[in-house]
Amino acid sequence: MTSAIKSALVIAVFISAVAKILPVVHESAARKRPLLPVVFDHNVHTDTGCITCHHNFSDDTGAGSCYSCHKSTPEISSQIETMFHDLCRDCHTEKRIDTSDAGPMRRCSLCHNTP
Amino acid sequence: MPLLLTLIYNQAPGISIVWDFGNFCGFAATVIMALLFWYSSRPKYFPTFDGKFFIALHRHLGYLSMFLVFMHVGIVLIYEPLTIEYLTLASPYYMQCGVVAACLIIGIIYTATSKTRKILWPNYRFFKFFHYVLSVAILVLTLFHIIDSRFYVNNLSKQIFWALIVIFACIIPIFSRINQKNRVWEKIKRTKSSSHQSRVACILVGSVTITIFLLISIFKNIVTTI
Numbered sequence: 470m471t472s473a474i475k476s477a478l479v480i481a482v483f484i485s486a487v488a489k490i491l492p493v494v495h496e497s498a499a500r501k502r503p504l505l506p507v508v509f510d511h512n513v514h515t516d517t518g519c520i521t522c523h524h525n526f527s528d529d530t531g532a533g534s535c536y537s538c539h540k541s542t543p544e545i546s547s548q549i550e551t552m553f554h555d556l557c558r559d560c561h562t563e564k565r566i567d568t569s570d571a572g573p574m575r576r577c578s579l580c581h582n583t584p
Numbered sequence: 585m586p587l588l589l590t591l592i593y594n595q596a597p598g599i600s601i602v603w604d605f606g607n608f609c610g611f612a613a614t615v616i617m618a619l620l621f622w623y624s625s626r627p628k629y630f631p632t633f634d635g636k637f638f639i640a641l642h643r644h645l646g647y648l649s650m651f652l653v654f655m656h657v658g659i660v661l662i663y664e665p666l667t668i669e670y671l672t673l674a675s676p677y678y679m680q681c682g683v684v685a686a687c688l689i690i691g692i693i694y695t696a697t698s699k700t701r702k703i704l705w706p707n708y709r710f711f712k713f714f715h716y717v718l719s720v721a722i723l724v725l726t727l728f729h730i731i732d733s734r735f736y737v738n739n740l741s742k743q744i745f746w747a748l749i750v751i752f753a754c755i756i757p758i759f760s761r762i763n764q765k766n767r768v769w770e771k772i773k774r775t776k777s778s779s780h781q782s783r784v785a786c787i788l789v790g791s792v793t794i795t796i797f798l799l800i801s802i803f804k805n806i807v808t809t810i
Contacts, residue, residue, distance in 0.1 A: 475713065479717050480717055480720050483717070484721070484724060487681075487684070494680075495673065495674065495675070495676070498672065498674035501674070550675075562596070562597065562735075565597040566597055575599045576599060577666035577667060577669075578666055
């Protein structure tokens with residue numbers, strides 16, 4: 470059983486090291502990465518309330534375009550991908566389950582292309 | 585079976601046949617990785633078949649798992665080239681976990697081949713220890729990759745289910761060591777065709793798995809589009 474304890478210790482050290490290093494590496498790399506082009510058609514999103522995306526209209530957290538805050542604010546700039554993806558994907562997935570007619574859920578090129 | 589349950593209960597809508605199939609290959613690779621802990625190359629107290637068969641089966645299932653990982657990465661990258669962004673350091677941590685796990689799979693297989701193993705570890709005990717630690721790391725990283733990708737494993741019960749599979753798989757080798765005192769397997773007659781049998785078994789398992797998941801992908805997308 471001593472080897473089992475050793476294994477557990479090594480695994481715990483490995484996981485904690487990975488858990489410490491990955492976020493740091495990710496944050497600095499995510500801040501430096503240029504944004505991919507995104508196509509967003511307002512006309513097909515008219516049934517969604519404006520403040521669903523433009524939260525700053527109601528909570529006064531910023532002004533200007535989405536990217537101007539989400540990319541330039543250091544506290545949230547590393548999470549920009551997760552934030553935007555979650556907002557779009559979750560809504561599209563829910564709609565697809567309900568009505569089978571919704572925007573892209575996972576396929577990158579359907580949103581990330583030049584108009 | 586775990587993937588079938590994941591797909592049946594509270595299922596996520598289909599994205600496209602190729603995309604879904606590519607991701608199912610990744611799930612299949614994970615399940616086979618977990619199976620490798622059960623079908624370890626260490627002979628059991630009461631082998632259910634020729635002992636050498638399982639030694640070969642462990643090796644061949646490892647190759648099958650790596651092949652499915654290559655399919656997962658390859659299919660998704662070819663079908664959706666922008667996913668190459670997920671291979672960079674700026675990608676979310678769960679994607680980095682997947683990349684590290686895929687690299688470790690290549691490493692674990694390379695270091696376990698008899699030639700490399702004998703060079704790196706003259707003492708077999710050290711090899712076993714290293715192999716176990718590395719395999720647990722792969723499985724845990726894969727678990728993070730699956731759970732936080734949050735599409736097919738899309739609710740808490742599924743997350744707990746996959747976590748339990750991983751925990752159970754990681755515990756198996758610790759307990760199976762207890763049975764090593766009675767070396768019953770050494771008295772069992774070994775057949776020379778064991779390696780060939782296990783290779784055939786792996787090819788069959790791989791073919792059936794790929795066919796089933798391809799059919800599920802097609803069915804899932806037909807149902808969604810209807």
